[in-house]
Amino acid sequence: NAGVTQTPKFRVLKTGQSMTLLCAQDMNHEYMYWYRQDPGMGLRLIHYSVGEGTTAKGEVPDGYNVSRLKKQNFLLGLESAAPSQTSVYFCASSNLMGLPETQYFGPGTRLLVL
Amino acid sequence: AQSVTQLDSHVSVSEGTPVLLRCNYSSSYSPSLFWYVQHPNKGLQLLLKYTSAATLVKGINGFEAEFKKSETSFHLTKPSAHMSDAAEYFCVVSEVQGAQKLVFGQGTRLTINP
Numbered sequence: 001n002a003g004v005t006q007t008p009k010f011r012v013l014k015t016g017q018s019m020t021l022l023c024a025q026d027m028n029h030e031y032m033y034w035y036r037q038d039p040g041m042g043l044r045l046i047h048y049s050v051g052e053g054t055t056a057k058g059e060v061p062d063g064y065n066v067s068r069l070k071k072q073n074f075l076l077g078l079e080s081a082a083p084s085q086t087s088v089y090f091c092a093s094s095n096l097m098g099l100p101e102t103q104y105f106g107p108g109t110r111l112l113v114l
Numbered sequence: 115a116q117s118v119t120q121l122d123s124h125v126s127v128s129e130g131t132p133v134l135l136r137c138n139y140s141s142s143y144s145p146s147l148f149w150y151v152q153h154p155n156k157g158l159q160l161l162l163k164y165t166s167a168a169t170l171v172k173g174i175n176g177f178e179a180e181f182k183k184s185e186t187s188f189h190l191t192k193p194s195a196h197m198s199d200a201a202e203y204f205c206v207v208s209e210v211q212g213a214q215k216l217v218f219g220q221g222t223r224l225t226i227n228p
Contacts, residue, residue, distance in 0.1 A: 004157070040123075042204055042218025043158075058215060090157060103216065105150075105157035 002026055004106035006091050012112045013081045021076040021109050023091030031094045032074040033058075033103065034066060036087040043090060049074055081113045116141045118207050120219035127195050128227045135190040135222045137205030147188045148206040148216070149179055158204065164188065175199070200226045 007022040023032065030051050035043035045058030049068040063085060065077045074093075078085060089109045094101040121136040139145060147164040162173025169181045175198075179190045188205060205219040 040220060042118075042206075042220050043216070044218070045215055048215065092158075102148075102160050102163065105159070107157045108155075 004091055004093055004104050006089075006106040006109050008109060009107070010110045010112075012114065013078075014114055015082060017081050018077070018079050019081065019111075020078075021089055021091075021111075023074045023076070023093075023106060024072055025074075025091075025093040025104070026072065027093060027095070027104065028071070029093035029095045029104075030071075031101070032068065033092040033094075034064070034074065034076045035090045035092065036060065037090060037108075038087050046076065046089075081111075083113045085111065086113045087111060116145065116207050116217050118205050118217055118219035120203075120205050120222050122222050123220065124223045124225065126225040126227060129197055130194050133190070133192040133195045133199065133224065135203050135205075135224065137188045137190065137219060138186055139188060139205070139207045140186065141207055146208045147179075147181060148208070149173065149177070149188075149190050150204045150206060152202040152204065152221075154201070161190070161203075195224075195226050197226050197228070200224055 004025045033048040034046040037043045044060050046064050047058050047066040049055045052071040055066045067075045091106040092103040094103045117140045119138045149161040150158040151161050152158045161177050162171045164171050164181045172178045177192050181188050202221045202223050204221050206216045208216045
């Protein structure tokens with residue numbers, strides 16, 4: 001049982017390049033989330049999903065797109081990377097049961113945009 | 115709107131002495147409250163959560179937190195610090211059931227001196 005995994009662990013992009021971050025969970029969770037973490041700040045929610053085929057905007061969605069084609073996977077896309085998107089990205093998942101729900105986090109993806 | 119303020123960006127204690135990490139929250143409704151810990155270059159791990167069943171919440175690794183509605187506080191404590199407690203700690207609030215959109219505090223970096 002790997003929990004929540006993220007691919008890649010680290011990536012360097014040039015301004016204007018695109019990339020996709022992959023999040024996978026093996027806990028059969030319904031809900032999945034993408035956050036970004038910047039120095040001196042807590043995590044901020046980018047997008048989230050309440051189930052396969054559904055997505056919704058979080059606090060800071062601009063410049064990102066997401067897809068949830070399979071229940072276990074949640075993809076975060078950057079169509080045209082900007083230096084302001086340099087950050088550490090965390091994926092999380094949670095289940096319907098056990099309110100308030102515990103979110104389980106992946107190890108993070110460190111992204112540097114030059 | 116809900117918000118969280120962690121009153122100290124950095125706390126330094128000696129090994130074996132008590133730990134106090136302070137958190138105040140703002141919420142229009144009965145909140146769900148969490149403390150997460152992040153060790154260097156790791157993902158976030160849940161320490162404890164407030165479910166409204168009891169105001170004193172016990173978590174992992176000897177940590178506990180007390181919910182005080184009158185003071186809108188949810189401070190994290192531990193009687194005796196251990197070197198392995200050195201990490202970043204986040205106080206988190208959430209009001210929404212179902213897909214919980216967590217709101218994070220800025221974080222408190224805990225340093226343990228030998």
